[in-house]
Amino acid sequence: MNMKEKADLILTNGYVLTMDSARQIFRDGAVAVRDGRIAAVGKTADILARYDGTVHDCRGGVVHPGLVDAHEHLCLHITRGWEPDSFTVHDTWTRFEALAYPAVTDAEERASVELATLEMALNGTTAFSDTGSAFSMDAVIEPVNRVGIRGIIGSIGGDNFPSELSFLSGKTDQLLYRMEDNLSRYGKASGLRVRAGVQLCGMGDCSDGLVTGAKELARRTGDVLFMHQCVYPEETAQYAGKYGQTPVEHLDALGVLDPATALVHMIHLTDADVACLARTGAGVIHCPAASLKYGLGASSAGRFPELDAAGVPLALGTDSGTWSDALDVFQLVYLAATIHREARRTQLPLRSYRAFEMATLGGAAVLGMAGEIGALAPGMRADLVVHTADLPECQPPFDPFTNLVYAARSKSVRDVMVNGEWIIRAGQAVRVDQQAVLAHAREAAGAFARRTGCRLYSPWPVL
Numbered sequence: 507m508n509m510k511e512k513a514d515l516i517l518t519n520g521y522v523l524t525m526d527s528a529r530q531i532f533r534d535g536a537v538a539v540r541d542g543r544i545a546a547v548g549k550t551a552d553i554l555a556r557y558d559g560t561v562h563d564c565r566g567g568v569v570h571p572g573l574v575d576a577h578e579h580l581c582l583h584i585t586r587g588w589e590p591d592s593f594t595v596h597d598t599w600t601r602f603e604a605l606a607y608p609a610v611t612d613a614e615e616r617a618s619v620e621l622a623t624l625e626m627a628l629n630g631t632t633a634f635s636d637t638g639s640a641f642s643m644d645a646v647i648e649p650v651n652r653v654g655i656r657g658i659i660g661s662i663g664g665d666n667f668p669s670e671l672s673f674l675s676g677k678t679d680q681l682l683y684r685m686e687d688n689l690s691r692y693g694k695a696s697g698l699r700v701r702a703g704v705q706l707c708g709m710g711d712c713s714d715g716l717v718t719g720a721k722e723l724a725r726r727t728g729d730v731l732f733m734h735q736c737v738y739p740e741e742t743a744q745y746a747g748k749y750g751q752t753p754v755e756h757l758d759a760l761g762v763l764d765p766a767t768a769l770v771h772m773i774h775l776t777d778a779d780v781a782c783l784a785r786t787g788a789g790v791i792h793c794p795a796a797s798l799k800y801g802l803g804a805s806s807a808g809r810f811p812e813l814d815a816a817g818v819p820l821a822l823g824t825d826s827g828t829w830s831d832a833l834d835v836f837q838l839v840y841l842a843a844t845i846h847r848e849a850r851r852t853q854l855p856l857r858s859y860r861a862f863e864m865a866t867l868g869g870a871a872v873l874g875m876a877g878e879i880g881a882l883a884p885g886m887r888a889d890l891v892v893h894t895a896d897l898p899e900c901q902p903p904f905d906p907f908t909n910l911v912y913a914a915r916s917k918s919v920r921d922v923m924v925n926g927e928w929i930i931r932a933g934q935a936v937r938v939d940q941q942a943v944l945a946h947a948r949e950a951a952g953a954f955a956r957r958t959g960c961r962l963y964s965p966w967p968v969l
Contacts, residue, residue: 511545513538513559514926518550520564520892521906525571525866525881529859531907537569539888542926547882564892567920568906570862571880572632572655572889573835574869576791577732577770577823579639580659581646582606583618583625584951586827590963595738595800600670602828608673609958612645617950619646622833623653623700624935624943629834629916631655632889632924635873637732637770638663638705639826643688650700654929654937656889658873660705660732661688663720667711674707682719689727699924708733708769709741710753714760721762730766730789730874736779737771737802754779763788768872770823773797773808780809784816789872791823792864794841795830805849810842811856820864821872836915839865843911858911892921 515538522535524547536553538545546553554561589602610618626634634657640646643661650659661684667675676684688702696702704724706712712720712733724731735753736742745753754775757763765787772783772790783790790813797804804810814820822838824830830837842861847854870880879889895903899914910918922930929936935943954960962968 510558511538511556513540513545513557515539515562516553516557516559517562517564517569517890517892518554520567520569521895521903522547522882523568523570523862523907524883525863526883535569537882537888537890539923539926542888544882544884544886544888546884562892562921566895566903567893567900567918568895568910569882569890569892571866571882571886572891572922572924573630573865574821574873574880575626575631575634575824575833575835576768576821576869576872577637577793577825578622578634578833579826579829580619580622580636580650581615581639581641582610583622583827584614584947584954585618585960586831588955588960589828591799592963595802596670598800598828599668604670604673605958606954610641610954612642614950614954615641615645616649617947620649620653620938620943621947622827623650623655624938624940625833627653627655627922627930627935628919628933629836630891630919630922631833631835632891632922633657633869633873633875633879635703635732635768635823636660636705637734638707643692643702647692647698647700647702651698652938653935654699654924654927656699656879656924657701658703658705658730658732659700660703661685662707663705663716664707664711665713665716667707671711678713678716678719681716682723685720686723689723689729693727693729704729704731706731706733708735709737710744717757717762718760721760721767724766728874730768730872731762732768732770734770735772736769736774739774742774752776752779754782758782758786765789765819766874768821771797771802771804772813773803775809775813777812780812780816780818783813783818787819789819789821791821791872792838792842793823793825793830794838794845795832796825798841798845799830805845808846811846811850811854814856814860819868819871821869822861822864834916835865836911839911840915858908862907862911887924888926889924890922891919892923893918894920
């Protein structure tokens with residue numbers, strides 16, 4: 507009699523999207539989990555014949571690797587809904603950020619990150635990167651880790667902000683010291699799921715000394731350097747006037763572009779920029795929802811199909827609760843799969859399957875976690891999502907993947923696992939009191955609004 511191998515958990519009867527090297531899909535699939543990692547993936551009958559363990563019946567629902575939100579800002583999430591969709595970018599800087607940033611307290615920041623992290627988990631996101639929005643790392647590290655997803659977060663990093671945001675500027679040496687201090691306390695060696703990283707504002711808001719110093723620090727610690735870049739035409743014009751180069755050309759000249767550099771937005775590029783990014787291996791984080799809300803040009807001017815064709819590593823990011831409002835990577839997958847076809851009025855390789863790769867494997871690579879997350883394959887971390895099939899949007903089940911991307915999306919998320927541990931079960935948080943988190947966020951948001959004089963910009967009467 508053959509002895510079966512032991513597993514901590516066996517997920518059975520799922521439509522398993524492995525995202526492995528062959529992109530295998532198992533219609534009646536199973537995943538065996540042991541010691542926080544994937545032990546095996548295959549047909550349910552084959553896995554049950556090989557493994558003994560607690561069984562979790564997925565009841566025909568889609569099972570896939572946890573999604574990666576490669577760009578967002580968590581620390582003012584309690585202000586969602588403050589900014590109207592009539593605001594320009596300059597309005598946002600002068601009428602929102604200039605008021606909100608100086609006023610937020612540690613308690614309000616904690617409420618924001620806990621709310622944002624819970625929202626991500628409920629929507630199937632298991633890893634994220636916050637590109638430099640923390641005011642107090644000490645205030646946010648504990649609550650952001652409490653929910654249970656993994657990620658990277660950094661302090662605000664810029665020493666050359668425009669006059670309307672000059673209050674955010676710090677001294678170069680002090681900013682570098684703060685980053686290094688954050689990494690020493692909350693970096694990779696801390697063992698925290700959500701840890702400190704190397705994050706800069708970019709967009710001309712950072713001196714060359716800050717950019718090169720941060721990259722040197724990232725190379726010493728084995729971290730990825732994250733920066734916003736090429737967001738506005740005015741930004742590229744500024745670089746042309748100051749350096750006679752595009753932002754990409756200037757970063758390349760500084761020697762900071764390599765596979766451990768991740769650039770956010772990257773909308774306004776030249777052919778030479780695309781070639782440079784492909785040559786250096788730097789990653790690009792596409793944020794379609796934020797661009798659509800503010801009219802930044804991701805579909806009309808962006809060169810994301812060209813970046814994809816050139817082999818540039820691509821990931822997806824939501825941005826913040828005021829720039830795209832929803833921390834929902836499924837929304838981004840839908841947008842990335844559709845807006846470029848609409849803009850070009852032709853079919854493109856950048857469609858549903860490719861967009862889903864960007865949300866899983868692509869995000870893992872850009873976060874420096876390739877080989878750890880982003881796929882369901884033996885040895886990978888057991889970060890995964892189980893969907894219900896019991897929704898109208900999931901029927902009929904001719905192609906559950908198409909139903910997932912174009913119809914059900916995050917609405918069907920039922921269970922979420924990180925590192926072999928359930929953090930969401932039946933649509934409810936496991937590690938935190940979900941209702942208490944929501945109540946805490948409402949209370950903090952109310953206090954913040956009263957103190958700062960927040961007003962509602964509705965064109966309709968609110969009685």
